[in-house]
Amino acid sequence: MISNEIISQFKAALGENSVVNDETDLSRHSHDASSHPSQMPGLVLYPVNTQQVAKCLKIASDNRLPVTPCGKLTSLEGNSVPQAGGIVLDLSSMKKIIKVYPDDFQVIVEPGIVGEALNQELAKYHLYFPAFPASSHIASIGGMIANNAGGMYAVKYGVVGDWVMALEVVLACGEIIKVGSRSIKSVAGFDLKSLLVGSEGTLGIITQATLKLIPVITQxxxxxxxxxxxxxxxxxxxxxxxxxxxxxxxxxxxxxxxxxxxxxxxxxxxxxxxxxxxxxxxxxxxxxxxxxxxxxxxxxxxxxxxxxxxxxxxxxxxxxxxxxxxAVMASAPNLALVPGDVGVPISRIPDFMEWVEKVQKESGLTMATFGHVGDGNFHVWITYDRTIPDGLQKAKVAAGKIVEQALWLGGTCTAEHGVGIGKRDFLLQEHGDTIELMKKIKNVFDPLGILNPGKIFA
Amino acid sequence: MISNEIISQFKAALGENSVVNDETDLSRHSHDASSHPSQMPGLVLYPVNTQQVAKCLKIASDNRLPVTPCGKLTSLEGNSVPQAGGIVLDLSSMKKIIKVYPDDFQVIVEPGIVGEALNQELAKYHLYFPAFPASSHIASIGGMIANNAGGMYAVKYGVVGDWVMALEVVLACGEIIKVGSRSIKSVAGFDLKSLLVGSEGTLGIITQATLKLIPVITQxxxxxxxxxxxxxxxxxxxxxxxxxxxxxxxxxxxxxxxxxxxxxxxxxxxxxxxxxxxxxxxxxxxxxxxxxxxxxxxxxxxxxxxxxxxxxxxxxxxxxxxxxxxAVMASAPNLALVPGDVGVPISRIPDFMEWVEKVQKESGLTMATFGHVGDGNFHVWITYDRTIPDGLQKAKVAAGKIVEQALWLGGTCTAEHGVGIGKRDFLLQEHGDTIELMKKIKNVFDPLGILNPGKIFA
CATH class of the missing domain: 3.30.70.3450 (Alpha-Beta Plaits)
Structure with missing residues (x-):
């Protein structure tokens, strides 16, 4: 429960209407696009600018309230589920294009803008942001950056992080920092920008992003x-x-x-x-x-x-x-999904696909495999009937076999969806030797552990 | 002074001949290719494999000895000068190609291999590493990665860090970790690989690197x-x-x-x-x-x-x-150099170049400006006669004016040479708001502060 006194502080910072605790809104923010268990937040906040985000984090810090940032809630590993309750910081109202630099092929945007909306606007300048997930018609740029999303054009253009030049970020304590540079090349100090990209809202809240662009692809x-x-x-x-x-x-x-x-x-x-x-x-x-x-x-x-x-x-x-x-989700009633997202070195794709077929046969489960084969990135989607008692368990066992094979082939447990809740155990298998370093870095950025708690690390 | 007892420990770890303290060798390792003041190390170590590097760091850690890693000593900002004395860890003997994956366009190498030597070897597989500095005929891959070097092909292919998929790194305490993945895409946890790339040997010692390649450019x-x-x-x-x-x-x-x-x-x-x-x-x-x-x-x-x-x-x-x-260095006797390496957004190049011409006129100094204009990255090289008392001071004042203008135009104080000793003050100007975070991260990796002390931060 968040006290009335704290709620008043948020209202003073954001205005009455940007602090919401009605059931519908809380419920909408209790889950993402995955089947991971939902969790109700205590409050949803809708800041409209960086200063408001900073104020929210200051209040949250002072009161040790968990803060889960979100954009359009399209993540697939529970990345934006407010697992510890507390506050959801919904950044979808911050969706302005701050500045376009046509001659630099750059744009500064707020995090809430949806991928396709950005590209529609950029088309006026004959510019284009080429790195986006298949969900870019519904996903926000902030979420794409926080999860370092990939997508269908990554085989040629790379992933979202490759197109981020600079970020404005609010730290857990409410401090505002800037990382990166508008210079194409920069080696000035540690690469904090790349550290923040893909950190799933556990290190800071992205409030502005400077993106690199290309000319519109006309043909x-x-x-x-x-x-x-x-x-x-x-x-x-x-x-x-x-x-x-x-x-x-x-x-x-x-x-x-x-x-x-x-x-x-x-x-x-x-x-x-x-x-x-x-x-x-x-x-x-x-x-x-x-x-x-x-x-x-x-x-x-x-x-x-x-x-x-x-x-x-x-x-x-x-x-x-x-x-x-x-299509997969509508194929039967009561379906839930364990969404796979592994990557393997491209030379190992044949071995990997053979293994997937074997797991499918042995498990008897319904699977659909698709994805970005040019990057060795496959989504093996396993559905199960959520009304059948051991449905989830069976699907998880099969999914686990597939991830473990990907790791054995020199691959990764998550190529573009992030760790969130769903890949925490596999992260230990993949990067067990550096988990302690990661946790210490988390502690540097967020010593109270209020930012998106329960994600990436169990 | 390093005690005989410690020297014996190093000799037990590496063998008699890989622990060197003769004057010539110490002197060779007292400076890099820049004019930054030299500093004699107490000992030069030549490990030949990861285990030996780990042993060296364990001994150094136990005895709180400064450790400065180096490759071919071609850095230009004092990056590999052993400012605090102690040990130089010379990795140039670790120059094996560990494995080529032709169908994945990948290679695993040791850090000591020189850029051109690598490409000569890769040519046998019709493969090519496209990101390298102009000094790649003399510079080692390890140094290029540690400084995230750029170079002449960066305008099309990006910088060295863009081609690093994974690293094996020895931490200050002697622990061996692996970061990154052979999967083209991976978002499994924080991006420690990008943090280590460009960290100038202050966070860990690179002992192996997995690099992405392209087919040889035949035309x-x-x-x-x-x-x-x-x-x-x-x-x-x-x-x-x-x-x-x-x-x-x-x-x-x-x-x-x-x-x-x-x-x-x-x-x-x-x-x-x-x-x-x-x-x-x-x-x-x-x-x-x-x-x-x-x-x-x-x-x-x-x-x-x-x-x-x-x-x-x-x-x-x-x-x-x-x-x-x-050519610049041979143009007069007693010359020393303040090597510039700024980057500006490409739309600001005209303003920047006008400024450089102004500074040159006003200062009356000899300058040569060249560089990677396609990336907005310029080397304004200011030479001075080291026998004239205020030569260095005048050159530094002019160089400072140029860096400050680059920063004012939205650029960076170092596009590809790194911070080293020479850009520490400018780093404060460029990223003052995140220096404390960087120092805390340094402390996570190297709590005793033994790795390349005095670099990046003053």
Whole structure:
């Protein structure tokens, strides 16, 4: 329970309407987009500027109240679930574009702006932010940075953190700091910017971000190619990656993912291992590359190869890809999800995919595997009926086998979703030798442990 | 003085011949490639593997001995000067390539290998490490990582840190840790890898690095274009950058730099503001781009435009560029150098260059300005006669004016050389609000303060 006196302090800092404790709002902030257990916060705060965030943290610090920051609540590992109750700091009202530097290809934004909204605005300057997750139509930039999100274009452009030049951050005590630089290169002191990127709100609250941009990608070409076997699609991917063809995206969808999409979107795609390959560049050059890709795929005996002929056709295919999540979740009543997000070195993808098929067969569970094959990043999504007593347990066992295999192959337990609640145990397996260092760093930034408690470390 | 008992412990750990205290060797390790004051170490150690490094640090820790790691001593801000005496840990004997992963475009190396030697070896696999400083023919990978070096290809490929996937590091206490992952994407816990990159040996000793690679660049094309005025060359650079032509390098040399090179290498280059622009890709496409670049430069009234016609011609031009440092240093007797290394947002380059010309005029000092204009990274090199009493002071005042202007323009006090000894005061100006955090992080990694003491922080 948060006392009336503290609530009054927050109201004095933010104004009456920005301090909310009605049931609906608390409930909405009790969970993210995952199936991790929800937890009601005591209060939701909606600051509108950095000074207000600083005031909130000062009050929280003085009263040792847990503070869980959030944007649009789209995280998938419980990253924004207020596990210890306390305050949720909802930054979605801070969504201004502060300044565009067209000649520097840079923009300064507040954290609450949604990815697609940012790109719509940037289009006026012929600029584009190329690193974003598949959820960028609903996810906020702040959340993307706090989780160092990846996404479909990462194979060419890198992940969100690669495009962050500088951050304004409020520390747990309410102090405001700036890290990074607008200079393209800087080695002035320790790289605190990279430390804060991906720290999931456990080290500080991002209140402004300076992002690097590229010119709008005006010419895009999309290939959809299907194979009878997963291993053929993987072999084709490796050939493409080794041939220096610089695809903007290489996405993989297994037959199960396609089945779900077909049902959900009323499509009739081949229910086979499928690659979506996007090329960015001048038409003649890209069409020549598409033909080279076709030949590489032919060697792996594709069953269909489509180069989308219209913008409309491209858009429809991408909408299908982006529908995997809702399609899987809508496929049966009472479904809950254990969302996988592992990464393996690309040479180990064949071994990894073989293992996934083995786990699926042995467990008898419904799985859909898709993801950013060009980065070796796969989402093995395991659903279970939440009304069946051991459903969660069985799904977790299978998911664990898959993560452990990824680690054994030299990979990672989380490529782009973050650790949150769901990957804390696996983080110990992956980086057990540095967990103590991480905890000490956490203690440097947040000695009272009020920022997003219970995340990353158990 | 290091006691005989401690020396015996080191000899037991490393073997008799790897523990050296003869005057010549101590003296060689008393300075780097800069003019910062030298300091004799008490002992130089040459470990040959990680276990030996760990043993050295355990002994140093037990005896609270300062430890300054070094590679090939090519740093330019005193980064590897053993300011507190004690031990120099010379890692240049650890120069093995541990493993190449051709299908992953990755290699694991020891820190002592020199950049060019690595690329010669990688060429056997048709692989290439694209991020390296101009000194890569003499600089070691470990030093490049510890200083997060940049260089001539950074405008296209990024800096050294962008190509580091994982590190093995020995902590001050002698513990061995691994950070990062061979997975292309990973968000498993705090980004300790980026924290260690560029930490200048103050947080830990790098004993192995996993690097990302690209296929060998087989087709390169080099343009050399001259302009009467600095501002014309800068305007041309900005046009090229904004036109999405993806140059592999855009280097700037001012008339003074060219004069030095001409004299040193007996060349007859136009003594004017000069750009060297390298393009990487398929011949027909790149020649078309070269023509687009020529037109953009024509708008700025170039006086000469050369597209190198042979490999030999290209090589000769690059050798000229790489000779700036020795050429400047050989231009008069008793010269010492204050090496500038600032970065500014590219839109602010014209303002910055105007300022440099003003400072040069007002100070009457000999300066040579060159650098990686495509990244807004300039080396303003100010020389002074070390036999003149106030020479250093005057040079420092001028250098300070230039750094302060860079900071005022939103830039950085050090783009690629690191803080070392020379930029400690400016780091306070640039990141004063986070210095305490940095010091606390230093304390987490190195509570006794034995690692490279006196660097980064005063």
């Amino acid at each position: 895009k070409f999309l290939i959809k190619v299907c194979f009878p076997l997963v291993k053929q699609s993987v072999a084709a991917t490796l050939s493409i990656l080794l041939s220096n063809l610089e695809p903007g995206a290489i996405e993989f969808l297994d037959a199960s993912s396609i089945k779900h999409i077909n049902h959900y979107k009323s499509l009739r795609w081949n229910e086979e291992a499928t690659l979506l390959i996007e090329l960015h560049g001048e038409e003649k050059e890209m069409k020549a590359r598409a033909e080279r890709i076709r030949k590489l795929c032919q060697k792996e005996n594709y069953t269909s190869f489509l180069l989308a002929q219209t913008q409309e056709e491209m858009k429809k295919i991408w909408e299908g890809r982006k529908a995997v999540h809702p | 390169k094309f080099l343009i050399k274009v001259c302009f009467p005025l600095v501002k014309q060359s800068v305007a041309a650079t900005l046009s090229i950058l904004l036109s999405n032509l993806e140059p592999g390098a855009i280097e700037f040399l001012d008339a003074s730099s060219i004069k030095h090179i001409n004299h040193y290498k007996s060349l007859r280059w136009n003594e004017e503001a000069t750009l060297l622009i390298e393009l990487h890709g398929e011949e027909k496409e790149m020649k078309a781009r070269a023509e687009r670049i020529r037109k953009l430069c024509q708008k700025e009234n170039y006086t000469s435009f050369l597209l190198a016609q042979t490999q030999e011609e290209m090589k000769k031009i690059w050798e000229g560029r790489k000779a700036v440092h020795p």
